[in-house]
Amino acid sequence: MRVIDSHLHLWNLDVLTYPWLDGALSATYAAEQIDAERLAGVETEAAVFVQADPLEGQSLDEVRWVDATAGATGVVAIVAGARLDRGAETEAHLERLAALDRVVGVRHLLQGEADGFARTAEFIEGARALASRGWTFDACVRAQQIPDVTALAAAVPELPIVLDHLGKPAIGTADAAHEPSAEWLGDLRELASSPQVFCKLSGLPAEAGGNWSAAQVTPFLDAVLDAFGPDRLMWGSDWPVSSVDFTPPEGSEYRTGDRARWFDTVLAWADARRLDADAIFWANACRFYGIR
Template identity: 75%
Template sequence: MIGCLPTGLPGFAERMRQDGRMRVLDSHLHLWDPEVLTYSWLEGALDWAFAETELIEEQLVGPGEEAAIFVQADPSEGQQLDEVRWVDSIAHATGVVAIVAGARLDRGAETAAHLAALAEHERVIGVRHLLQSEPDGFARRPEFIDGARLVAARGWTFDACVTTHQIPDVTALAAAVPELSIVLDHLGKPVIGTADAPLEPTAEWFGDVRELASSPQVFCKLSGLPAEAGGVWADEQVAPFLDSVADAFGPDRLMWGSDWPVSSIDFSAADGGAYLIGARQRWFRTVADWADTRGLDAEQIFWSNALAFYGIR
């Protein structure tokens, strides 16, 4: 059971048994419960609790060990610390060994105080200011860069969740704060079409990704493409995008993430979409099969790269 996994305490990596079976550290897992916290963006099939019980039903089949990194789920303003406390309370039951907490980085002294409060929770190893909701150029602003430097000074990481046209802003941030470890969420959310009408990677997206990858402290998450496809995808549809980031970043800067439960929703279904049982498993299988056919090291993509990036010991 997931509830039997170790907690996010020092020595986690060493305690995981090595029995020859595949190990998976899901680098991008969401959890929420609308009865605990408020999420103004939830609607349709997403407007339900996705926590311990639901995740146990979606435990991966195949890996010998499974654990996860929780990434903030954008609760209402002022609830970021409450979110960390809640995730801490269910971390053992959900296999969460580390937390990427929500934090606004553009508020000067308020940002510094918030980061200090987050530091009281040992599972916090990074932050995310949701840039996809901000105007273009936001990550280039002096006040944001100051906040990013505070994150780097703590030895924490930054998850960059942006839309495609904002990728150059992340490149600028990486240049401005080279000491900050950054991971690009969801391949930068490229437009990939649908399973019935797939689209090829654009030259603009690939060029921006390649430029971003020239900063050695930047990694990329193999996550989120199912959601970009509307929840239903074909393996051959996503393979060119996976190939592109593998070419840009190299296999030692890629990490798998399920983006559960966002990437487990069929958004084309009526009445706000439908939850797809087993979609998390299918995305795991899609990336594992892709890595195998490309001769890539699954241990890196599904385990060690995420450990190294987030500094989990």
């Protein structure tokens, strides 16, 4: 079996600064750490690195560091950090990114922006500049912002967009699971009506605070399968964020093996529904990101 992890994070605290890191995440997660999390029984394993939100002025340095360590980490493509609302400054930043061959797309982290931000004229201008380069956009939003991604897809239909983490729905915990909400389901279906939009099967463990079960996440996986179909889904580990348990009273803790646990859960779900595992774990991500 071959697997490309469509959503891998890496960081080295001796190289860059990440103000948002806390608890168990406030440590280096790089080549040595991901090597210990390789998936058993997988013949070919590669990854797409997704920007991890360092200080804004370090986004280009982040790409350079990941590019330099790609041989050791298995990274074959990079989704770089970039603000898309800065006009000429955005254009200049994209031009600098273009000098690095592994860059295939951009993520402007929308989850921290006000609702409606992705509908602004400035952001749409930047999204069009991104599309003109043949690059992709990773949409990391909270559930109530999914309609903003739908509006962006309509405004820039030539831009390939992937919804990170199923749009971060409220899923509860393994002990107090939530069912998919009517609002999330409706917004998801509307977004999926845009054919250039894909969805990552990633991030649900983090949305549960690290306390999750296969039974809990299955209705959400079924919902995105129903909305997007099997040809627009791709597996991602969201490592190391989704490998941290945030529930212990003494503080969060990193759990070795949770990356493989999420992989096994999604693989078992796909097998039970007789889906093409090679598509979900390899081909769809390669097609979306233009990886050959």
